[in-house]
Amino acid sequence: MKTSDEILVQKVLDGDELSFQILVERYKRSVFLHAVKTTRDFHDAEDITQDVFVEAYLNLRKLREPAKFGSWLRGITKNLCRIWTRKKRMLSDLEIPLDNLQTEILNQWLKEQENSESWEFGTDVINKLSDEQKVLLQLFYIDNLSCREIAQLMGTTEVAIRQRLSRTRRQLRAEILEGEKNMNRMIAIGAICAFLLGSALPVSGGTWRDNFRDSNLDGWEMDTCIWQQKVVKPNVGNWVVENGVVIGGDDDFGTRYDLYTGQMSWTDYTAEVSVKLSKELRFCQASSGVWLGVRWQGDGLNGYCLGIINAEWVGLKEVAYSMIYDKGDRGHRFPGVAFPTKAGKWYRLRVTVSKNQVRCFVDDIEVDVYKNNLFPSGMVVIAVHGVKAMFDDFAVTGPNIPDGGPGFVVNQRAKLATAWGDIKSH
Structure with a gap:
């Protein structure tokens, strides 16, 4: 008479390992057939089959109904077949060479994941990505959304999503290839996929977004700063919205045009915007450039800024540069990173402020990080000086940021796609 699954499971929990072998013999064919249907590869299907029973054995006490x-x-x-599919797709996209895979480790990566250096390495790699990058990877690789569908959810263009996805893949590939020579890259990518599968995107944080598709500047205020004299003229500027982008600036070296939004009560958040220059900064005067400022005090003279500017005074005509404005004094400057610009090319600026830390990114590459206590809260500003520029796809995300803005799409999936505040890496 055939012993029931329920009895066999109970025997295994009581220490009878032979009973688990009976369960393996009973189900290994169906598990293997499912795996080979997914992988179309005999050896990969064998690996998955072994991994399935390893995970089942390790988690048997979590089974609430042994009869099932x-x-x-x-x-x-x-679940493991889904992970295999994601890994294979990501490996193909990242063009990661796998010649140094250690088969004996690969065959037991699930069993050893918590103690595996390769698994920990993969977790470290995924935690180096920004929240937006993690969301992109999750929507693309885990939810199987197309770039067009992701663009619709995030209120931006398909081209922008493709560019960000490409930059994220390049960053992942570089990080993985920099690992130790004996690092098992398949395990590392398995950890990345498992993280994305298990991550719960936040819904508690809010997002204020403007993609300027409504052809107006509702929710924004502007001013003009005659920066050499530290004079700010409220409600004055040359900002216009055309074809779904906001345009500002001119060749006037002495004038900076500011466009700002938000509340002085905003504390910890991430602000980001895409920007395109009308000409290369090396052809502009010194200090010309574009800026994204956070914890802006609304007076045009105080806050933290990240910019792409002409820093001729330090010998760099094009540089990604961060700065603290303190009563209009730009003396608090930080070493810039050379950043050649091209006219007509979109760049992505992002600044994250958390407590007293400020992190600055251009095209998802961290260019500066520092700590400062001058401004605990404030608004967000985009600015242009000595050059004409276009801005698009603006977003601010944080725990005390309200959902809204002209570009905010109200549905749960969109909220998951845009509210990338505090997730597992934090």
């Missing part, structure tokens, strides 16, 4: 062992095992099988 078969359906529980099918769930594990489907």
Whole structure:
């Protein structure tokens, strides 16, 4: 008489390992068939089959209804097949060479994941990505959304999503290839996929967004700063919205045009915007450039800024540069990173402020990080000086940021796609 799954599971929990072998023999064919249907590869299917039973054995005490062992095992099988699919797709996209894979480690990566250096390495790699990059990877690789669908969710263009996805892949590839020579890259990418599969995107944080598709500047205020004299003229500027982008600036070296939004109560958040220059900065006067400022005090003279500017005074005509404005004094400057610009090319500026730390990114590359206590809260500003520029796809995300803005799409999936505040890496 055939012993039931329920009895066998209980025997295994009581220490009878032979009973688990009976369960393996009972279900290994169905598990293997599902795996080979997914992978179309005999060896990969064997690996998945072994991994399924390893995970089942390690997690058997979590099975609440032992009589449903078969359906529980099918769930594990489907999940590991999904991970395999994501890994293969990501490996292909990243063009990661796998010649140094250690098969004996690969075959037990699930069993050893918590103690595996390769697994920890993969977790470290994914935690180096920004929240936006993690969301992009999750929507693309885990949810199987197209770039067009992601663009619709995030209120931006398909081209912008493709560019960000490409930059994220390049960053991932560089990080993975910089690992130790004995690092098992398949395990590392498995950790990345498992993280993305298990991450719960936040819904508690809010996002204020403007993609300027409504052809107006509702929710924004502007001013003009005659910066050499430290004179600010409220409600004055040359900002216009055309074809879904906001345009500002001119060749006047002495004038900076500011466009700002938000509340003085905003504290910890991430602000980002895409910007395109009308000409290369090396052809502009010194200090010309574009800026994204956070914790802006609304007076045009105080806050933290990240810019792409002409820093001729330090011998760099094009540089990604961060700065603290303190009563209009730009003396608090930080070493710039050479950043050649091209006219007509979109760049992505991002600044994250958390407590007293300020982190600055251009095209998802961190160019500066520092600590300062001058401004605990404030608004967000985009600015242009000595050159004409276009801005698009503006967003601010944080725990005390309200959902809204002309570009905010109200549905749960969109909220998950845009509210990338505090997730597992934090």
